[in-house]
Amino acid sequence: MIPLQLTLKNFLSYREASLDFRGLHTACVCGANGAGKSSLLEGITWAIWGESRANTEDDVIHTGAENVRVDFEFICNNQQYRIIRTRQRGKGGSLDFQIASSNGFRSLNAKGLRSTQDLITSSLKLDYDTFVNSAYLRQGRADEFMQRRPNERKQILADLLKLEQYEELANQAKDLSKLYKGQMQQLEESQDRLKEKLQQKETLITQKKGVVQEIELLQKAQTQAQERLKQLQAVQHQRQNWQQQLSWQKNQYENIGQESKRLKIEQSEVENKLAELKKNLSQEEEINLKYQQFMSLQQKEESLSAKFPTYQNLQQQKQKLEQEIFKHTNELKLQLQKNISRLENLQQQEQEVQQIVSNSAEVETALEKLQECRQRLSELDQLQHQVAPLLQRRYTLTREIEGRKARLTAKLEQLQEEQVKLFIEIDKVPEVRQEVLTVDSQIQELEKKQVYQQRVKEKGTERKARKKQLEDSQVIIEKQIQDLAKKLDLLVIPEATCPLCEQELDEHHRDHVIAKTQTQQREMQEQIWQIKESIAVCERELQCLRSEYSQLTEELIAYSSLQQYFGQLEAQLEASGDIKIKLTKIRSEILEIEAALSSGDYAPEGQNELKYLEEELKNLNYEEQTHAIVRAEEKRWRWAEIKQAKLEEANRRQVKINEEKPNLLERIYFLETELEELQKSSDIQKQIEAVEQSLEELSYDAIVHQNLRATIRQEQKAQFHYQQLQEAKQQYPQWQEKLKAVEQRLKFQQDNAATIQQQIDQTLMQIESLEDYAEVIEELELTIQNNREKLDDLLAKKGSFEQSLQQIESLKQEYIDNQQQLKEYKKQCRVYKELAQAFGKNGIQALMIENVLPQLEAETNQILSRLTGNQLHVQFLTQKSSKTNRQKAAAKLIDTLDIVIADARGTRSYETYSGGEAFRINFSIRLALAKLLAQRAGTSLQMLIVDEGFGTQDVEGCDRLIAAINTIASEFACILTVTHMPQFKEAFQHRIEVRKTNEGSQLILSH
Structure with missing residues (x-):
């Protein structure tokens, strides 16, 4: 990655800054602490990966700003890119990834910010962690690579070497190995099932032979049973025929009985019908009279019905004519109304025109004033062209002066707020002092x-020592008492010698010695009693002292926390002195x-220039207020032009009105005349009068016609009774004939019933002569x-056995083919398993x-030897034992990436080296990593950044670091070193000075 251009806006300490890396090879980014040197480099990492040292995402936004933007152009893999990252405070951000083309930059953004970030990382083939662990030695984090765990170091190195492709191949090989293993397991299960089926062949052959024997025996028994069944069925068939004949005869007998009953019912119905017809015939005169009256009413109704269509037609003609005359009347009224409205409109327009024309003199006067204003306005416009740049500059200077004043005011308010806060802190000092005194007194009490x-x-301790002395004295005296007892035992013996001088003792001397020895024994026994009493006293005192000591220990538990709290309070009091100093400084700034x-x-400077501009403006004697008044006056008289145009338009309208008004009056008179004629003497009105005359001549009354129809509906039953009478005259002879026929058929059915009863008796005698084989036949069937069912089952079993045997024959070839396929799957599984291991972390x-x-x-x-004068040496270990010393017999080696450091005194841990030595070690490893990546073809890393690496070094160490950087400079496109030490500026080709100003950090590029 070769940087080309970095543009910062509201990023950390920068308001607006831009740095062009073109032509920079080895450069030093220098400036005071806090000037914004590291922030410049953080802008690169934030633009590419969205990562920085800020705790939250909004912390990268400059104080007081609402948004941040960083543009970074660079070259990677011979292709120029540009990344633009922005963010709004409290909201989301945006990311734009662009590539250079012949028409400028074009976007490569993916769907969503995260996808675009992944695209950037994949295009650079470098993520943030890898970058900061190789080519970017961040301030305070130069030991980033060393502080990582061994397995994380190995993963970082793997990422730098682009070993992820082997990891992908390993994963693919694992997936294929699992696939073939699963297929192999499925095939093995299938082979086990096939093997079980092939082993069933002999069993199936034996079972098939048994089934064939059962089929032969069953077929023979089935033939015998069928022959017996045929014989019995012939006899039973004859018996069934006679039974069917008997059943038919019984049915015939029942049918005849039912027919006889029906005929009797029919005979009764015919007799009833004849009685009813005879009753109607007896009312013939009354029915004929009512029928003649009904016919008379019906003739009247037919006469009125004949007039009704004519009446209806005349009414429709009348209604149609009335609608037509109403339509013409409305049309004429509508036209008349339109013409009247138009006439009124013309009269109104004529009034407006007269009003406009009446102001013609006033308009001419206003036009003259308008010309005068425009001439004056032209003169002021020319003067304004001269004054405008001066006014613009005056406005700019005024804004700058006001801005300076506003910044001073804002700073004053900020300082006043800080002053109030400091006063609050100072007000708390007496409370803190009182708390210090309280805590101090508590500590003094605890110290006492x-x-x-x-x-x-x-x-x-003294009592323990005293007790020990007493116990020792007790032991000595008890021993002396034992010695005296032994002496007494010796003195009791006759002719005993003196135990002290070993001379012979006479009786007197023996008694004296015995008495003396007994006296000493008594005295010593008294001493033992005294000693025991003293020991008991010491033990009681020790118990009291132990209890008191335990109580004091519990009371002294709070001593350490009080001391810590006292230290915090003292620190607050010490800080109060700084607060007073700071308050004094703030007060002076406020003043x-x-x-x-x-x-x-x-x-x-701005105020002096502003005074000069004021004098120039005064000499020009231009007053914007006068200009505005003249312009307003010109606008105020513009109505004259509008009125003049309206006056001309009014004259034209008056001509048109004079032409149109007589025609409208004539048209209105004509429409009023036509409307009056239409309602009195028009053809349509005459037709309406003729239709009304025809209706009077027709003499049709709809109400009379309606009442007549109601009467006819009421008398409708007379016609029905007349029809019934006519039908009775016709039907009475027929019903008499029908009664005779029914009586004859009834006699015939009774004769047939007697004949069929004789046939039934004969058929019963024939049935009784044959035995009933129905149950035997049912059992045989x-x-x-x-x-037959057993035979079907046996035949099905036989077919199933034959099919199974055929299937087993076909499964033999499948078993052989599967064996070959299984060998191939095992081979593929083994191959891909070995490939997965080969491509895995423990392989390639x-x-x-x-x-x-x-x-x-x-x-x-090599680099470390330059930096340390061959004093330090590092060694990388990739394996170590996984067991302790007691388990070395079964120890296994595990993968790691430990770094062993040795000096003249031997191997030591990394933490025991000084800050300067540790940085040289870190710098050597990181520099070697960057150099290694630059030499390898797999990455495009061509940039090295060293942030604040000289602060921990002495003069000799700094010289060696600079020499090492210059040695590898040819292998990198850009090397940036960051330092706040001014004595190292001259050691680099270019210097990027960072200065902290009120407008934010500023960049100055020098050679």
Whole structure:
């Protein structure tokens, strides 16, 4: 990655800044602490990966700003890119990834910010962690690579070497191995099932033979049963025929009985009908009279019905004519109304025109004033062209002066707020002092108790020593008593010698010695009693001292926390001194700002230029107020032009009105005349009068017609009774004939019933002469049915066995083919399993890391030897034992990436080296990593950043670092070093000076 251009806006300490990297090879980014040197480099990482040292995403936005934007152009893999990242405070951000083309930059954005970020990382083939662990030695994090766990170091190195492709191949090989393993397992299960089926062949052959024997026996028994069934069925068939004949005869007998009953019912109905007809015939005169009256009413109704269509037609004609005359009347009224409205409109327009024309003199006067205003306005416009640049500059200067004043005011308010806060802190000082005194008194009390506890402890020690002395004295005296007892035992013996001088003792001397010895024994026994009493006293005192010591220990538990709290309070009191100093400084600043604001002593250059501009404007004697008044006056008289145009338009309208008004009056008179004629003497009105005359001549009354129809509906039953009478005259002879026929058929059915009863008796005698084989036949049929079902089952079993045997024959080839396929699956599974291991972390990846580590180690030691004068040496270990010393017999090696550091005194841990030595070690490893990546073809890393690496070094160490950087400079496109130490500026080709101003950090590029 080769940087080309970095543009910052509201990023951390920068308001607006831009840095062009073109032409920069080795450059030093220098400036005071806090000037914004690291922020410049953080802008690169934030633009590419959205990562920075800020705790939250909004912290990268400059104080007081609402948004941030960073543009970064660079070259990667011979292709120019540009990344634009922005963010709104409290809201989301945006990311634009662009690539250079012949028509400028075009966007490569994916769907969503995260997808675009992934696209950037994949295009650079470098993520943030890898970058900060190789080519970017961040301020305070130069030991980033060393502080990582061994397995994380190995993963970082793997990412740098682009070993993820082998990891992908390993995962693919694992997936294929699992696939073939699953297929192999499925095939093995299938083979087991096939093997079980093939082993069933002999069993199936034996079972088939048994089924064939059962089929032969069952078929023979089935033939015998069928022959017996045929014989019995012939006899039973004859018996069934006679039974069917008997059943038919019985049915005939029942049918004849039912027919006889029906005929009797029919005979009764015919007799009833004849009686009814005879009753109607008896009312013939009355029915004929009512029928004649009904016919008369019907003739009247037919006469009225004949007039009704004519009446209806005349009514429709009348209605149609009335609608037509109503339509013409409405049309004429509508036209008349339109013409009247138009006439009224013309009259109104004529009034307006007369009003406009009446103001013609006033309009001419206003036009003259308008010309005068426009001439004056033209003169002021020319003067304004001269004054406008001066006014613009005056406005700019005024804004700058006001801005300076506003910044001073804002700073004054900020300082006043800080002053109030400091006053609040100072007000808390008495409370803190009182708290300090309280805590101090508590600590003094505890210290006194601590001294007393020490005294108690010393007293207890003394009592223990006294008790020990007494116990030792008791032991000595008890031993002396035992010696005296032994002496007495010797003195009791006759002719005993003196136990002291070993001379012979006479009786007197023996008694004297015995008495003396007994006296000593008694005295010693008294001493023992005294000693025991003293020991008991000491034990009681020790118990009291122990209890008191335990109580004091519990009371002294709070001593350490009180001391810590006391230290915090003292720190607050010490800070109060700093607060007072700071308050004094703030007060002086407030007084200076207030003096500047009150006297106006700020932005002197701007104020001087402003005075000069005021004099120039005064000489030109241009007043914008006068210009505005003249312009307003010109606008005020513009109505004259509008009125003049309206006056001309009014004259034209008056001509048109004079032409149109007589025609409208004539048209209105004509429409009124036509409307009056239409309602009195028009053809349509005459037609209406003729239709009304025809209706009078027709003499048709709809109400009379309606009442007549109601009467006819009421008398409708007379016609029905007349029809019934006519039908009765016709039907009475027919019903008499029908009664005779029914009586004859009834006699015939009774004769047939007697004949069929004789036939039934004969058929019963024939049935009784044959035996009933129905149950035997049913049992035979059931037996034959069961045998048939068994035979079907046996034949099905035989077919199933034959099919199974055929299937087994076909499964043999499938089993052989599956065996071949199984061998192939095992081979593929083994191959891909070995490939997964080969491509995995313990295969090619570990091998590549182990191959590159010697080069990395040699390069690191080469750089480290320059930096330390051959005093330090590093070694990379990729494996270590997984067991303790007691388990070394079964120890296994595990993968790691430990870094062993050795000096003249031997191997030591990384933490024991000084800050300068640790940085040289870190710098050597990181520099070797960057150099290694630059040499390898797999990455495009061509940039090295060293942030604040000289602060921990002495003069000799800094010289060695600079020499090491210059040595590898040819292998990188851009090397940036960051330092706040001014004595190292001249050691680099270019210098990027960072200065902190009120407008934010500023960049100055120098050679």
